[in-house]
Amino acid sequence: MDTVTKDTIVQQLTQLTSPDQVNLDPDELKYASLDFYRKYPRARKIYQAPIPVAIVYPENVEQVAAVLKYANDTGVNVIPRTGGSEIERGLESAREPHIIVDGSRLNQILKFDPEDMQLTVQAGVPLKQAEDWLNEKGYTTGHLPQSQPLADFGGLVATRSIGQLSTLYGGIEDMVVGLEAIMPDGRIVRIKNVPRRSVGPDIRHIFIGNEGSIAFITEVTVKLFPYLPDTYHYLAYTVDTMREGFHLLRDIVAAGYRPSVIRLYDAQDWSQFYPKHAEKPVLIFRTEGPQPLSDATAGAIKTMVESSDQTQPYEPLDEIIDWFKHLTWTQKEVDAEVNQLEKTPFVGFTTEVASNWSEIANIFEAVTTRVKKEIPNLYGIGGHSSHSYVNGTNLYFVYAFIDAEDDPAGEMARYHDPINKIIVEETLKHGGTMSHHHGVGKARAPFIKEEYGSSYWVLKTLLKSFDPKNTMNAGNIIPLEFWDETD
Numbered sequence: 001m002d003t004v005t006k007d008t009i010v011q012q013l014t015q016l017t018s019p020d021q022v023n024l025d026p027d028e029l030k031y032a033s034l035d036f037y038r039k040y041p042r043a044r045k046i047y048q049a050p051i052p053v054a055i056v057y058p059e060n061v062e063q064v065a066a067v068l069k070y071a072n073d074t075g076v077n078v079i080p081r082t083g084g085s086e087i088e089r090g091l092e093s094a095r096e097p098h099i100i101v102d103g104s105r106l107n108q109i110l111k112f113d114p115e116d117m118q119l120t121v122q123a124g125v126p127l128k129q130a131e132d133w134l135n136e137k138g139y140t141t142g143h144l145p146q147s148q149p150l151a152d153f154g155g156l157v158a159t160r161s162i163g164q165l166s167t168l169y170g171g172i173e174d175m176v177v178g179l180e181a182i183m184p185d186g187r188i189v190r191i192k193n194v195p196r197r198s199v200g201p202d203i204r205h206i207f208i209g210n211e212g213s214i215a216f217i218t219e220v221t222v223k224l225f226p227y228l229p230d231t232y233h234y235l236a237y238t239v240d241t242m243r244e245g246f247h248l249l250r251d252i253v254a255a256g257y258r259p260s261v262i263r264l265y266d267a268q269d270w271s272q273f274y275p276k277h278a279e280k281p282v283l284i285f286r287t288e289g290p291q292p293l294s295d296a297t298a299g300a301i302k303t304m305v306e307s308s309d310q311t312q313p314y315e316p317l318d319e320i321i322d323w324f325k326h327l328t329w330t331q332k333e334v335d336a337e338v339n340q341l342e343k344t345p346f347v348g349f350t351t352e353v354a355s356n357w358s359e360i361a362n363i364f365e366a367v368t369t370r371v372k373k374e375i376p377n378l379y380g381i382g383g384h385s386s387h388s389y390v391n392g393t394n395l396y397f398v399y400a401f402i403d404a405e406d407d408p409a410g411e412m413a414r415y416h417d418p419i420n421k422i423i424v425e426e427t428l429k430h431g432g433t434m435s436h437h438h439g440v441g442k443a444r445a446p447f448i449k450e451e452y453g454s455s456y457w458v459l460k461t462l463l464k465s466f467d468p469k470n471t472m473n474a475g476n477i478i479p480l481e482f483w484d485e486t487d
């Protein structure tokens with residue numbers, strides 16, 4: 001196929017939508033070529049990935065379908081975007097020419113249904129806006145990712161995101177009841193909203209977590225829960241070792257208790273918040289729900305944690321309550337970090353993984369030991385567990401380094417990628433999964449075969465069946481060099 005010219009793409013997009021829906025601003029195009037994975041070079045205005053031809057803002061489903069069909073027919077790579085808080089190179093393009101299809105003008109709350117406890121929104125509705133609106137009415141989605149003020153429903157579903165209250169409410173995959181999506185050939189598909197079904201494989205999961213590589217999600221229906229902030233209980237303790245902390249998390253969840261928040265921080269990680277109170281690991285809990293349930297859950301956790309001879313109450317507890325209230329990142333925190341990265345080569349990142357209980361402490365120790373040994377100019381590496389299940393938990397590694405060379409263009413190759421690689425290697429070696437909630441993007445795509453093992457064939461067949469021309473976010477999840485391999 002002949003490569004379509006940039007002028008033709010712009011002309012066609014303008015015809016399919018309207019002139020004020022096609023953004024050609026050079027600065028905005030450059031900014032849109034990267035995401036938070038390269039936040040350091042982006043802060044220094046160094047753009048190393050292909051620049052999109054245009055950002056197009058469809059205003060209805062038919063326009064999304066027309067744009068996708070045009071791209072699919074002409075070999076233009078489509079990067080779907082809603083909130084733009086992607087963190088794993090999912091918004092970078094691996095193939096030129098490419099366009100950003102931005103869903104932020106699909107921003108209507110379509111149906112609030114308190115009887116069936118469901119909310120239907122368009123993909124570009126910001127989660128925080130919907131959540132504030134619901135809270136005023138006495139409801140919540142139960143979804144509180146740290147990026148709640150930055151992310152929109154389309155991206156939250158496309159990445160299989162998770163929020164800080166997940167132990168009670170689940171991840172986004174537990175919340176999505178039905179959805180609407182546009183396939184690369186422009187076909188519109190809808191999955192209806194029912195409480196459960198037994199009608200073959202659950203095809204919601206073809207779209208939840210597709211990371212823009214199968215379809216463009218245009219509408220989502222999620223479950224609702226009562227919003228009961230007056231019933232919250234907070235508890236916090238220090239604990240002598242991470243291993244004992246993991247045991248306590250395990251015992252609480254395995255016994256059947258479901259606090260909304262259940263976290264374990266190592267001292268290094270906690271020191272970024274309260275260095276004076278960071279001599280030991282810290283355990284944090286919040287319970288909520290109907291008052292008797294919240295009271296009983298808090299009471300049981302208190303008994304279980306205090307029966308360990310390795311725990312001590314964390315004081316002052318108000319510090320924890322205040323910390324939790326300010327845990328989400330708004331644009332203000334993003335701007336402050338950009339400001340800091342512009343001036344200083346001090347760079348911090350996170351990588352999150354998960355495993356069964358039996359291996360989690362081993363992964364934590366193996367990763368922190370290797371990173372400290374192998375990575376130069378490391379400021380520190382620590383981590384926390386923030387999402388627990390009956391059979392295991394996640395680990396969220398937090399690390400920072402000084403870019404001694406003051407060379408943002410080379411930072412990824414020298415620091416960020418090698419640290420990521422150690423974390424992924426050690427996690428896979430211990431039987432865990434390389435990504436708990438940030439997705440694969442292009443940062444972790446090189447490890448996709450090791451992650452899936454013999455079931456990689458199923459994943460690849462799925463992506464190639466629905467997107468045979470690799471129109472949708474080419475190189476995401478499956479790297480370009482793997483796409484044409486015969487497996």
Ligand SMILES: Cc1cc2nc3c(=O)[nH]c(=O)nc-3n(C[C@H](O)[C@H](O)[C@H](O)COP(=O)(O)OP(=O)(O)OC[C@H]3O[C@@H](n4cnc5c(N)ncnc54)[C@H](O)[C@@H]3O)c2cc1C
Pocket residue numbers: 036079080081082083084085086087090091103123144145146147150151152153154155156157158159160161162163164210211212213215216217218329437438473476
């Ligand atoms: C400070 C910070 C804190 C974070 N905290 C959390 C957290 O607590 N939990 C968590 O899970 N994640 C977290 N993240 C990661 C990020 O916020 C999530 O991945 C979020 O779900 C992305 O939503 P978004 O609307 O910003 O998507 P975008 O950044 O716009 O896109 C994310 C990915 O989804 C694809 N995509 C976007 N919209 C669509 C669509 N409509 N249809 C199909 N594909 C689409 C994109 O191509 C891209 O691959 C955090 C990120 C930051 C920067």
